Amino acid sequence: MLSKERNEELTRVGPGTPMGALMRRYWHPIAASSEVSEKVPTKPVRLLGEDLVLYRDRSGGLGLIGPRCAHRNAEMRYAVPEPNGLRCCYHGWLYDQTGLCIEQPGEPRPFRNEVRIPAYPVREVGGLVFAYLGPAPAPELPMWDVLTWPNVTRKVTASILPCNWLQCMENSLDPVHFEWLHRYYGTYEIVRHKPDSSLDEWDHQTAERGKHHVKLGFELTDYGIIKRRLLEGETERDDHWRLGHPILFPNVLRVGQYDWHGLHYRVPVDDTTTLHIMLDVELPPHGSQVTSNAPVPVKYWPVHDEKGELIQVFDGPWEPYHVVAQDQVAWIAQGPISDRTVEKLGATDAGIVYYRKLLKEQIDLVAAGGEPMNVHREPKDCITLAIESARYPSDGEGERGAMFKDVVARTDYEVSLV
Ligand code: FES
Ligand SMILES: [Fe+2]
Helix, strand or coil: CCEEEEEEHCCCCCCCCCHHHHHCCCCEEEEEHHHHCCCEEEEEEEEEEEEEEECCCCCEEEEECCCEEEEEEEEEEEEEEEEEEEEEECCCCCCCCEEEEEECCCCCCCCCCHCEEEEEEEEEEEEEEECCCCCCCCCCCCCCCHHHHCHHHHHHHEEEEEECCCHHHHHHHHCCHHHHHHHHHHHHHHHHHHCCCCHHHHHHHHCCCCEEEEEEEEEHHHHHHHHEEEECCCCCCCCCHHHHEEEEEECCCEEECCCCCEEEEEEEEEECCEEEEEEECCCCCCCCCCCCCCCCCCCCCCCCCCCCEEECCCCCCCCCHHHHHHHHHHHHHHHCCCCCCCCCCCCHHEEEEEHHHHHHHHHHHCCCCCCCCECCCCCCCCCCCCCEEEEECCCCCCCCCCCCCCCCCCCCEEEECC
């Protein structure tokens, strides 16, 4: 349970808020690269409570600027891309990537040096566009393995969720929900919507992580938290415990299984809206090459069906998306901002308490003028993260995570559930 004040402090992300100040120290994905192109050069975006316009100029570069022209407020989403910026549709004022007005074509005595609109740095990697809204100098964009691996097939899937970002992240620190939300409720919903053989397949897929949890462990690392689960019948040498699952501070879940790896970003659009943007990669069979170099495809999933009900079962053929649908139901069902003043936490919520404490420490660190964790100042080509149950590009046929075979689990916090 949290006080009303602490709940507000941990959830509100607009300009001037403590959590907003922390979130502004990180790069956040705002779109897929393929969403801005020669034919569709602008996209209105909202990030951390700020309205902006993302655009691709005629040189192929990206810019992220304020939503309205400084002249007489025309929306910059209706504008013409030029080789060096974006030109307002109304009287042709041209802005560069820094937000500076560089042309006022109708003015006999231009005063462009006095005219500027907001602008933020953007970077493009792995099929995603990232923005940084914090103080200069911008840190390095961390090159997580999923973003940079060559010879993989990438896709982006996104949803706009009508709930606060923290609900999504608390779910990632809550291993026990797998038993119920994904195995029990998930099976129930699949049977209810599709009374056919998918039940056996679903049960097979979720049986492993859906077993009863007997111990939870959490390790604090430079980049976030590794969550570990000890399941009934397993030992601490099993990968669920030994390798666990990384959470990248403050708002990203690293996922993976078999030949699939992913980064799931829970991007705060504003206090009550979250852009859930998933970059998933698939490894080709061992020893083979991916041939297509087509742009990374993007698909936005609706959250509600035609009756206005939350979508509980995705139609897609891919099992992990069922898991995401079930998670989305839980996140949204907690309300626009979950009222944590009335919750009743138990032993199974140990990870949530641990994560909230870490968030508060990092908020206070930023407020005191410090640099929070997982802000990168040195460029790195590829940051590889260990995750349970997944094959890596360096693995041979039939191997999973060979480079992590000697890793020994460490925990900073454990809780027994027996
Ligand atoms: S409103 Fe943009 S140039 Fe006039
Ligand atoms: Fe889940």
